Amino acid sequence: MKHLAAAAFVAGALALPGLALAADYSIMAPAGPGGGWDQTARAMQEAMTAEGISGNVQVINVPGAGGTIGLAQFAQEANGDPSRLIVGGYVMVGAILTNKSPVTLDAVTPIARLTGEFEVIVVPAASDIKTLADLVTKLKADPGAVSWAGGSAGGTDHITAGLLAKTVGVDPKLVNYVAFSGGGEALAAVLGSQTTVGISGYGEFQAQVEAGALRVLGVSAPERIAVVDAPTFKEGGVDLSVMNWRMVAAGPGLSAEQVAAITADVQKMAESASWKKTLETKGWMNTWLAGDDFKAQLAKEIAATEAVLKDIGLVQ
Amino acid sequence: MDTFALLMQGLSVAAQPINLLYALVGVTLGTAVGVLPGIGPATTVALLLPVTYKLDPAGSLIMFAGIYYGGMYGGSTTSILLNTPGESASIVTALEGNKMAKAGRGGPALATAAIGSFVAGLIATIALAFLAPWVVKFALAFGPREYFALMVLAFVTVSAAFGDSTLRGLVSLFIGLTLGIVGIDLQTGQARMSFGIPDLLDGVEVTTLAVAMFAIGETLFVAAQGKRAPETVEPVRGSLWMNASDWARSWKPWLRGTIIGFPIGAMPAGGAEIGTFFSYAAEKKLSKHPEEFGNGAIEGVAGPEAANNASAAGTLVPLLTLGLPTSATAAIMLAGFQQYGLQPGPLLFTSNPQLVWGLIASLLIANLMLIVLNLPLIGLWVRLLTIPKPWLYAGILLFATLGTIGANPSVFELGMLLVFGLLGYGLRLFHFPIAPVVVGLILGPMAEQQLRRALAISQGDFGVLFTSPISATLLALAALALVVPLVLRIRGRGQLLAQIASDAD
Amino acid sequence: MIEPMAQTTPKRRPDWAALLVAAGLLALGALVAWDASRLGSGGAYARIGPQTIPYAIAVCLAGLAVWTAIEAALGEFPQREQQDKLPILWIVGGLVVQMALIKFAGFSIATGILFAMTARGFGRVSIPKALLSGFLISAAVWFVFARLLQLTLPAGPIERLMIEGAKLLATAFNPQAGPAA
Incomplete structure (x- = not known):
């Protein structure tokens, strides 16, 4: 049939x-x-x-x-x-x-x-966090004070945040991850400085990064990629690469x-x-x-x- | 002045005969798919976007605008005539609209919806063109705590607007809230109220619930009345067209709906349905005929329909200015724009003015086309109601299930339709209002997630809910909305006593 | 189905059907609470986790159940009208048949039967006539939405017949069309 x-x-x-x-x-x-x-x-x-x-x-x-x-x-x-x-x-x-x-x-x-697509970690342009090393220092000092905006719990964004914490010696359970539905909502939360950092695929943040509203702290690629003018996680002192x-x-x-x-x-x-x-x-x-x-x-x-x-x- | 010249240039391109034809085709296609209950503008645009690729950029942009507005508008016709909301944003329209249609006032209901959509679309599109940068700043000021406060305000104002019995209204609302728990919890990834059934992991689809409760529940209820119910509905009682009083009662709701819908649509987590809730509650409060609400008040159609369309234009604000897709529809539009070489984002208005103004001009033309297409059809649409009952309701069920099958061809989804249809029947039987169930399902999960986000960010400090000026204001308004009617009632009793006393004199 | 109250019931007598509604609400609340009890914690920073809101809803449902029971016991629930059960059975049957057949028999047959059974539920219509119009309307709807507008609707024998028919027509009118195109 x-x-x-x-x-x-x-x-x-x-x-x-x-x-x-x-x-x-x-x-x-x-x-x-x-x-x-x-x-x-x-x-x-x-x-x-x-x-x-x-x-x-x-x-x-x-x-x-x-x-x-x-x-x-x-x-x-x-x-x-x-x-x-x-x-x-x-x-x-x-x-x-x-x-x-x-x-x-x-x-x-x-x-x-x-x-x-590689993941990127971004902060609003006005944030006092300038580099990935700054973020790691903050995270080690008080994990709860660093809130992460990203997609749903257990998704690539959450996994990347957990892996990063683990790599720098912070218990991944302590990551204050705030899940948003849909990329747009997470982006809005970072732009509005509602959370400390945002984590998502680069495509999600690209337009804002190019316009200078957001700063990329690190890219989850093994080596620098052409589209993003920012250091990799590894250059920032975190030996980690993740691809979605x-x-x-x-x-x-x-x-x-x-x-x-x-x-x-x-x-x-x-x-x-x-x-x-x-x-x-x-x-x-x-x-x-x-x-x-x-x-x-x-x-x-x-x-x-x-x-x-x-x-x-x-x-x- | 410069922007004005660009807009005029865009309009002159869009107004060429061939482009008008594309707009007409787009509006027709969009309406045809958009009327299907369960198939909202997102799916409509996704399905039909490839059609536009074959045209030149200007033509495809115009046809796309037509499909978008057509898909948005399609849902209201079926809401009014068949009590079958095409998408979540036209659920409120069904409340008063269908009552009007049953009373032989389907013509004015459809007309006020069409003209209200047009007026709101026109004003909101112009606002998009000139106010976008300011509106988006306001929208970004909304974080989780502000959204939570907004949801609380929505709960309070909307609950007050439904039904006559507090108990039965609350029961309906809590049934909706319970349904809202079903599915994977976004914050922790755990399945709630799913009982190991994979189909429940994604929760209860709002349109499935609305279609089942409204269309199927009512079909069962009418069928169970047997011969006691009238055989056919008189399609036109009085004028087919809006009369002077309809106009007088519609124009303010149109404007208020626009003012409510546009900024809420522009908020990244606002959602088109929230605007319609607020508009409905506001119209009921402000109406000179509050007793007509629930029995077919034209304000209850005019306001929400305008809010619905204004929020559709509002969605474009964050999309064009930030490249921020705030809804499934917007995400598909983003994909579409990239196809036309438009890269939405903060630089768009400066780097690509012709395309932006071309799009805005296309939206204006599509909006006009929509009303040109729909007003003459009203007479035809209301004839639908003259179909003898067996065939009319058979058609409604065909149509209601068609949307569900088309959106997700799964037997389980049809089963949900049946179960919720029976629930809708049971609620009607016991005189429970239906709308609060849907409101609970929509608002409950949003309020919960925003509250938990706000508290996660503040690390458990409830105080943050009151320290932001916006959320404090919204919560204060909610408290007022709760307290003022109580005070008025008590004072009313006082006046009554005084009157009795004076009568005794 | 719940037995309708006889119209002659004097006021202020317990409304047993409404008491049943109250019991249902209580059961629903218990179900929500039980489901929430097996959830893990989480959201340590927020202090309210995935169970908090379900527990709150469960408590409110229990409260509403009590309130409903009081109104029911006092006979304050609105009167219900006599319900005909046969039409309900026809329509629910139609929906069940559609559900059972949609995957195998395709959209037109399954929905055609739903159409006919719903129409029958509303009055004395001829079943063959209703079935025939159901099949025809559903087939037309299928053609418009699945073929012209690219919606995914399950295909069965009638749909395949339409595809074959369209093919034959096309070859008859356009003999040049073939693999080369």
């Missing part, structure tokens, strides 16, 4: 170019419209259609709980179906652990890491040939001119990593994340 439908879809798409009649890839964004995963899914949709990799691509939003609701639904529905893809990322790794999700990333077939990456995965139960075919399609998409243009306009970094290298990296990050979430006290 499913194959018949798929055949009908393909036939329809070929017979009616221009009229959106069928989908031969459907990408699930396990988040509401507007967020990073949704934008990634829609950018893939655009690139795949524009490059003729796929006649028609559908994006399905299944929001909720750091992507774990979408992931659970996907693992069940996409079993053995090579036309289904799901977008995900580092946030999902943390969410699976904190939500005690019964479905983990083992239940899907990771295809490739696509993009990534986004990936695409396929369903479970696929044959090796099917996985290879999907990987080839995704690779073609990632190397296309329209994808590169998207990366540029959105300021995303290309972090292409596929196959076994990606799987090994993923396993490493899951273990590290579990350790820090235990330190913060979010996972028992």
Whole structure:
């Protein structure tokens, strides 16, 4: 039945170019419209259609709980179906652990890491904290007096703050982390000097940094990156690097040939001119990593994340 | 003068026939998707944004503006006619609007909503153009404690505006607050009231609750009346159009709604629905016909609708001046702007004036298109109510579930719709008001999170709630709103006694 | 469903149905409190953690339950009208059928049945006529929203038939269109 439908879809798409009649890839964004995963899914949709990799691509939003609701639904529905893809990322790794999700990333077939973004710590321009070293001194003196504005508890921002505390010898449990819903609210809180510092992906703060309203104390990259004119954590005396990456995965139960075919399609998409243009306009970094290298990296990050979430006290 | 010239230039581009056509297409598409209950402007814009990519920058910007305003407006039509709010910001519209429609005054209700939206959109867009830098300064002064105080004020004023029984109003409110706990706690990542069900981790969707309580609950309630209920509704009683008294009673609410909605929309954590709550409460307080509230008072449609649209323009203030997306809709718009080469942020107004003024001109044109499209359709819309009851309610249920399925194709979500529909029926049966449930669900989680944020920042010192001038003022207003009616009631009794005494003379 | 009160009930008699509402509120409060009790602490700096607000709500629910019980015992609750149960069963049944079928039979069939059952709940309508109009309207709605406006709505046999039909029409009118395009 499913194959018949798929055949009908393909036939329809070929017979009616221009009229959106069928989908031969459907990408699930396990988040509401507007967020990073949704934008990634829609950018893939655009690139795949524009490059003729796929006649028609559908994006399905299944929001909720750091992507774990979408992931659970996907693992069940996409079993053995090579036309289904799901977008995900580092946030999902943390969410699976904190939500005690019964479905983990083992239940899907990771295809490739696509993009990534580094975290930055910022203060309002008027703040007396000038460098990362100043912040570390304050944090060591009285952890509670340093309030951090960032995204939801257990997300990349929270994990980075916890890791930083741990690296400089402060108990991550003592980090006074204030969770805001959505990047905009956290940014507003820092701009309004409501909290001591703000922590989030650079894209969130970029416009304000360029306008001089915020000062970057440190970037979570291993070495300096072109877009941010600021020292890395390491230069600031904290030996730590964190990346918030986004990936695409396929369903479970696929044959090796099917996985290879999907990987080839995704690779073609990632190397296309329209994808590169998207990366540029959105300021995303290309972090292409596929196959076994990606799987090994993923396993490493899951273990590290579990350790820090235990330190913060979010996972028992 | 310079800004004025730029605006005129933008308007002349936007007013070209082909661009007007794009605006019309955008408004139509936006309205078509926006009317679906559960599919708000965010999803509407996300779905339709790719359509605009195929046009030249000016054309796509104009069509985009049309989709945005169309999606915002779409929800009110169904709120008024079918008691099925399209999105959370038009829930309040359903309260009075649907009562008006049932009394044969659907025409004036739709007209005051459309014209109110237009007036508010016009004023707010102009305010966006000229006041944005000042408004944003005010908005940024709001931190967690100020928002908490604002929520307290909203609780107090809104609760006073609903229902006749304090007990039943409070019960409804607390049912809503209880539903608001469901889901992952943002501050600690722990699941509350979820009982291990993954679908509950994200909490109860406001639109699901509103659609179920209003549309499904009422369908069940009307069906259970059997033959006692009238067979059809008389669609037009009196004039289809607004009469002189409707105009007289609408224009002030439009203006007040705009003044309330615009700054609240500009606040990063304000939210469009909060503005509609305040506007409704204010209109009820100020109305010369408070007894009509709950039975179809036109002020209760005019004010909230204006507030809703003004806050839509308000959302653009932090977005354009700070690059700050304060809602899901704004986040999608940010993605859209980047597509058109617009990089929102503090430097936008100076570095890219043509595009900014082009956008503002497009918004003005889209706003105009919306009213051009909708006013002539009012006569057609109210005809919907002449459909015999079996088919009308069958259609309402089709429509209500369509929105839920389209927003999230999950059986669980449909199950929630049914459970809340039955709850809505039960509440109606026992004469509990419905609106406080939705208000509790919206305000409760916001108030809790802001309070906990404020206290985390102050390290547990409750005093900070009163040391900020803004929050102290808001809390004082809330206290006044609570105390003054009590005092008046006591004084009223005194006057009554005095009168009895004088009568006895 | 709760038994409606007979219209002849004299005033100031305990309202048992309303007492049931009070019991329900008490149970809800207990549930909230129990759920809050298993939460870990957290928010050490804020001094109020994830359980604080749920506990407060639970206490208020208990208070409201008592208040409701007093009003119910005094018979001060508003009178309820006689309710017909059959229409409710038709409509709830329609919603349940839609829920059960949506994934397998697609949008048009599941929603068409909901449409017909709701219409039946409201009066004496012919079931075949209601079903047919339900399927047709739902199919039209599906086509507009899923195909033209790109909303994700589940597809079933009727939807596939429409896709096939559209394909045939397209090839009939435009024989050149093919893989080359």
